[in-house]
Amino acid sequence: MSFHGPTLSPVTLGSTPSAFTLWPHPFRxxxxxxxLDFSLSPSFLSRPYRAWLRPPLLPxxxxxxxxxxxxxxxxxxxxxxxxxxxxxxxxxxPRGLELAMGLPEERGRSGSGSRNExxxxxxxxxxxxxxxxxxxxxVRRSAHVPSLQRYRExxxxxxxxxxxxxxxxxxxxxxxxxxxxxxxxxNFDVTKGKIFIEWMKGATTNICYNVLxxxxxxxxxxxxxxxxxxxxxxxETTQITYRELLVQVCRFxxxxxxxxxxxxxxxxxxxxxxxxxxxxxxxxxxxxxxHSIVFAGFSAESLCERILDSSCSLLITTDAFYRxxxxxxxxxLADEALEKxxxxxFPVKCCxxxxxxxRAELGMGASPSQSPPIKRSCPDVQGKLKEKSKRVRPxxxxxxxxxxxxxELMQEAGDEFEPEWCDAxxxxxxxxxxxxxxxxxxxxxxxxxxxxxVATTFKYVFDFHAEDVFWCTADIGWITGHSYVTYGPLAxxxxxxxxxxxxxYPDVSRxxxxxxxxxxxxxxxxxxxxxxxMKYGDEPVTKHSRASLKVLGTVGEPIxxxxxxxxHRVVGAQRCPIVDTFWQTETGGxxxxxxxxxxxxxxxSASFPFFGVAxxxxxxxxEELEGEAEGYLVFKQPWPGIMRTVYGxxxxxxxxxxxxxxGYYVTGDGCRRDQDGYYWITGRIDDMLNVSxxxxxxxxxESALVEHEAVAEAAVVGHPHxxxxxxxxxxxxxxxxxxxxxxxxxxxxxxxREKIGPIATPxxxxxxxxxxxxxxxxxxxxxxxxxxQNDHDLGDTSTxxxxxxxxxxFTHRCLTIQ
Numbered sequence: 001m002s003f004h005g006p007t008l009s010p011v012t013l014g015s016t017p018s019a020f021t022l023w024p025h026p027f028r029x030x031x032x033x034x035x036l037d038f039s040l041s042p043s044f045l046s047r048p049y050r051a052w053l054r055p056p057l058l059p060x061x062x063x064x065x066x067x068x069x070x071x072x073x074x075x076x077x078x079x080x081x082x083x084x085x086x087x088x089x090x091x092x093x094p095r096g097l098e099l100a101m102g103l104p105e106e107r108g109r110s111g112s113g114s115r116n117e118x119x120x121x122x123x124x125x126x127x128x129x130x131x132x133x134x135x136x137x138x139v140r141r142s143a144h145v146p147s148l149q150r151y152r153e154x155x156x157x158x159x160x161x162x163x164x165x166x167x168x169x170x171x172x173x174x175x176x177x178x179x180x181x182x183x184x185x186x187n188f189d190v191t192k193g194k195i196f197i198e199w200m201k202g203a204t205t206n207i208c209y210n211v212l213x214x215x216x217x218x219x220x221x222x223x224x225x226x227x228x229x230x231x232x233x234x235x236e237t238t239q240i241t242y243r244e245l246l247v248q249v250c251r252f253x254x255x256x257x258x259x260x261x262x263x264x265x266x267x268x269x270x271x272x273x274x275x276x277x278x279x280x281x282x283x284x285x286x287x288x289x290x291h292s293i294v295f296a297g298f299s300a301e302s303l304c305e306r307i308l309d310s311s312c313s314l315l316i317t318t319d320a321f322y323r324x325x326x327x328x329x330x331x332x333l334a335d336e337a338l339e340k341x342x343x344x345x346f347p348v349k350c351c352x353x354x355x356x357x358x359r360a361e362l363g364m365g366a367s368p369s370q371s372p373p374i375k376r377s378c379p380d381v382q383g384k385l386k387e388k389s390k391r392v393r394p395x396x397x398x399x400x401x402x403x404x405x406x407x408e409l410m411q412e413a414g415d416e417f418e419p420e421w422c423d424a425x426x427x428x429x430x431x432x433x434x435x436x437x438x439x440x441x442x443x444x445x446x447x448x449x450x451x452x453x454v455a456t457t458f459k460y461v462f463d464f465h466a467e468d469v470f471w472c473t474a475d476i477g478w479i480t481g482h483s484y485v486t487y488g489p490l491a492x493x494x495x496x497x498x499x500x501x502x503x504x505y506p507d508v509s510r511x512x513x514x515x516x517x518x519x520x521x522x523x524x525x526x527x528x529x530x531x532x533x534m535k536y537g538d539e540p541v542t543k544h545s546r547a548s549l550k551v552l553g554t555v556g557e558p559i560x561x562x563x564x565x566x567x568h569r570v571v572g573a574q575r576c577p578i579v580d581t582f583w584q585t586e587t588g589g590x591x592x593x594x595x596x597x598x599x600x601x602x603x604x605s606a607s608f609p610f611f612g613v614a615x616x617x618x619x620x621x622x623e624e625l626e627g628e629a630e631g632y633l634v635f636k637q638p639w640p641g642i643m644r645t646v647y648g649x650x651x652x653x654x655x656x657x658x659x660x661x662x663g664y665y666v667t668g669d670g671c672r673r674d675q676d677g678y679y680w681i682t683g684r685i686d687d688m689l690n691v692s693x694x695x696x697x698x699x700x701x702e703s704a705l706v707e708h709e710a711v712a713e714a715a716v717v718g719h720p721h722x723x724x725x726x727x728x729x730x731x732x733x734x735x736x737x738x739x740x741x742x743x744x745x746x747x748x749x750x751x752x753r754e755k756i757g758p759i760a761t762p763x764x765x766x767x768x769x770x771x772x773x774x775x776x777x778x779x780x781x782x783x784x785x786x787x788x789q790n791d792h793d794l795g796d797t798s799t800x801x802x803x804x805x806x807x808x809x810f811t812h813r814c815l816t817i818q
Contacts, residue, residue: 132600143597151598158611176421179203189663195654197638199449206419207451208286211490212246225495232322232501251413252283263288268312272296272321273500276354288420292430295477298757300336318354324505329394354406424448433585434697442647453641457589458488462522463596471497472524479585508536512544524553528692530563532723551596553579556693564603582606588641605678612639622661633671634664692724704755710738717785728762729788740767764814770805
């Protein structure tokens with residue numbers, strides 16, 4: 001059956017963002033599509049990372065160097081970014097198509113530089129030199145996008161004609177019913193009404209069907225390995241095929257249905273990196289329930305807060321797990337969270353528990369299709385397993401009438417489950433991210449647009465091919481794990497590695513051992529992990545082959561050039577392109593990124609926008625800056641993976657992302673564009689911290705500190721950290737009668753771990769009898785950041801009510817490491 005929308009002239013996109021409608025692309029109502037080849041038609045975290053985020057060898061700049069976030073903010077407020085470029089608000093017509101799309105203008109390259117032996121291009125400047133690494137020829141030959149020119153053509157098409165571009169990609173998925181109305185409708189301008197984004201509204205599909213059933217029955221990938229699971233111990237391994245994963249998901253869908261879960265219900269998942277986590281989230285998607293995954297490193301308080309905010313009907317958790325040498329009694333934390341929920345008037349009636357540490361007691365066979373999958377021991381690590389067997393297995397408390405064992409429920413469940421067909425704009429999941437107000441935001445992503453975007457970004461950013469083995473080291477509790485451990489790879493029929501452990505256990509060569517073990521071809525990790533492993537030198541890396549690696553990636557925060565160069569030289573042996581990706585929980589997938597076969601790489605730069613993404617840089621007045629510029633990073637039009645709302649608080653969604661600059665999505669990040677059009681993320685502009693790639697709210701940490709009876713007032717700022725990128729430096733003012741000592745310091749750290757989680761544990765806590773404040777009583781965090789970094793260049797302090805406070809804090813500051 002064919003579907004044809006109304007015959008209308010396409011809307012021409014102008015340079016000024018506004019509410020508009022694109023009419024439907026006439027994609028077919030598909031009987032199961034013949035393939036999942038996302039080929040396109042020919043019409044195709046933190047403060048600024050300071051000085052080291054600049055390219056190491058930069059052409060003579062026209063702009064001043066990047067500065068810490070407070071200074072960036074002051075410069076923005078002063079309108080100092082209008083000089084490098086000029087306003088586009090006062091000149092509505094674009095100078096050219098590339099500028100309208102956020103791309104640089106084409107530049108002639110003849111005679112601009114020479115190419116050295118490693119394939120990099122070196123350009124001479126007046127006293128400075130710029131360096132970029134071209135894609136290796138062997139990568140370009142097989143790349144989906146083999147040249148920068150081809151990238152420009154595809155990007156131009158995707159921004160000018162999003163209906164045709166994404167409509168062609170939509171044809172490769174199965175849709176139960178087609179889109180009956182406009183293919184895309186949206187409003188980014190709060191002055192014109194409610195903010196909304198709708199892609200293919202009215203079309204129905206199921207993302208679980210598209211990532212599993214289609215791969216098994218239509219693409220004949222049933223026997224292909226979906227995941228190699230690598231446990232905390234090197235000898236704990238298993239694998240699961242697409243067919244086996246489909247059976248497990250259908251069984252658990254039946255389990256959830258039997259427990260009363262229906263379409264639209266919310267299910268909280270609090271689990272380590274085990275296969276049951278993937279099964280649980282896909283089962284929720286299959287029956288149309290929203291999964292809300294909470295990182296297993298978060299505290300009981302954090303879990304409780306998220307359950308309450310989204311009114312979750314059911315919790316799925318695990319008995320316990322080891323992370324390196326550390327035992328985490330997850331069931332105990334889950335019980336504590338559920339008790340807090342009961343105390344606040346919201347009792348959760350069912351908790352399903354995976355027996356993870358106690359699997360051996362179940363006496364199951366070796367088949368991964370059984371539940372839970374048994375761990376297969378490797379002969380060369382038997383000694384280590386015997387040592388591990390002596391570890392403590394915690395006693396698991398059991399709440400009769402609430403707690404149910406996963407394996408017992410699965411034994412009774414059927415192997416088939418008809419998917420719930422969902423509207424493309426139905427919510428798929430909620431994922432909480434820190435907010436500047438201290439209360440986490442429940443980011444909502446929807447079925448259709450998210451599916452298209454993560455599948456497409458995965459294919460092109462990692463240049464995925466059928467024979468690849470992909471490994472994203474992120475935890476599924478973060479958006480990176482949602483998009484590039486689960487949904488993106490499975491939508492492309494990929495084989496992935498799922499890793500429960502940490503990079504340094506049992507030794508610092510663990511990652512490279514796994515790369516060789518599974519012949520990983522595409523590897524995606526965080527700059528924090530790279531900087532951590534750099535400390536141990538090259539030998540733990542180079543003693544392993546790593547010959548299978550073809551593409552490397554980074555995610556979570558900007559990578560400093562020193563770490564980029566080490567990653568390229570040592571890990572990639574100077575033959576693997578690096579995709580340094582910028583995106584957010586809110587964006588669903590990559591926004592700025594190199595493409596392996598097309599983009600010359602600059603260390604530390606996220607380079608150019610992905611397909612469908614139209615970035616701009618604004619000054620404080622909301623004027624678009626052209627050419628070399630620095631200011632606020634915004635996006636001018638929607639892409640399919642954009643979040644749709646904050647769960648239960650649409651007003652907060654509008655205020656956070658659209659109110660400051662009507663007509664644009666505001667990222668909250670500062671950005672610089674260089675003379676070649678490359679984008680450089682300079683860090684968060686709001687009061688957020690980026691610790692090991694995870695955003696933390698200063699307000700949330702300060703709130704946890706002042707809950708302690710000894711603390712009258714607290715202020716938290718970021719401090720550079722050689723491994724984590726940024727760490728927490730806390731100033732606390734004590735109540736009368738309390739003494740600042742090491743015992744109190746440990747109590748405060750413990751309180752933050754319990755209230756937020758270990759990731760938020762401060763590195764430094766300083767006693768502050770007074771805090772620098774304006775005469776109106778506002779804490780001057782700009783000054784506190786200077787004190788934390790022992791930087792006496794304070795700028796204007798004329799508004800400080802008591803200057804003697806600053807001198808005292810400098811004198812008694814903590815001894816820090818850079």
